[in-house]
Amino acid sequence: MRLGTALIGGQPTVVAALGDGLVPLAAALEAAGGDVLPPTLLAVVEAGEAALADCARALAFAARAENAALRAPMGPLLPPLVPGKILGVGRNYDDHAKEVGGPKLVEPRIFLKPATTLSAPGAAVRIPPIVTKPDWEAELAVVIGRAARDVPEGAALEYVAGYSVLNDLTAREIQFDGPVQQTSFAKSLDGFCPLGPFLVTPDETGEPFDMDVSCTLNGEEVQHGNTRDLIFNVPFLIAYLSRRFTLRPGDIIATGTPAGSGHFRQPPRYLRSGDRLELTVSRVGTLSHTIA
16 A cells, blocks of 8 residues: 555545545545544554554545545645654665765664654755755655564564655755764754655565665756665664664654765765755655755
8 A cells, every 4th residue: 555644625634545546544434334544644553453454445445436436636745654753874875885985884874853854745845045065865764663672683574564765855064064073963954854755565565675766856867776785774774773772653764875966976966946856766656856
């Protein structure tokens, strides 16, 4: 399933993609004679397998030809959910680690992004006037499905609710040029985490070991990698993080970006007003947004 949050009748509504439209799942589930669906996608994820089964039931009911009235046209999407934590992983593709430079990492380099960084699919992200070096980073986002603490690597994928696409926007002058280099701060400005368009469940994506990750800027491909080139793969990251603190349902792991972001090009290239980005992860989807 491709689950998300859309504005329908001015209200944030849990939806599933169906063809080129949407199914408001609470209404479809009610029409199917089912239980009440939790009001947000985060609450659905927190409720676990039973709530996801209700989503599947509602989607299947709405997909019947005689139930076309339960469907809605594709409309404005919000970020699929609002996580408690967004955990980023730096320099996690071999080619990106080489272009950045520095010693080889022996364990993941972790940073944090607050939920206030979230931007919706299709949004125009505003760059603050103080930022002169805004940069892009296309990433596979992993959404945690149930509480995870001290998870063994071999069982880690059992804790995944689904996958999405994320742009880890970064103010490079904050990260590299100031008297104190601050990675989390550089990635934590309002709107600096476009996410979506949907949370795609693992039954649809398969395992995250061979997914292409790419980014186009104004129609030009500027990044292209594959998750098989991750230095620390998804199960390792879940296990590693869960040994340090509890991962909660809805928490997001931004798994890293391939080579090709603007700061490390020769000459460097930064985002400008009017730019359009399309970030794609195979079997997950394409996230599009602009720069205001």
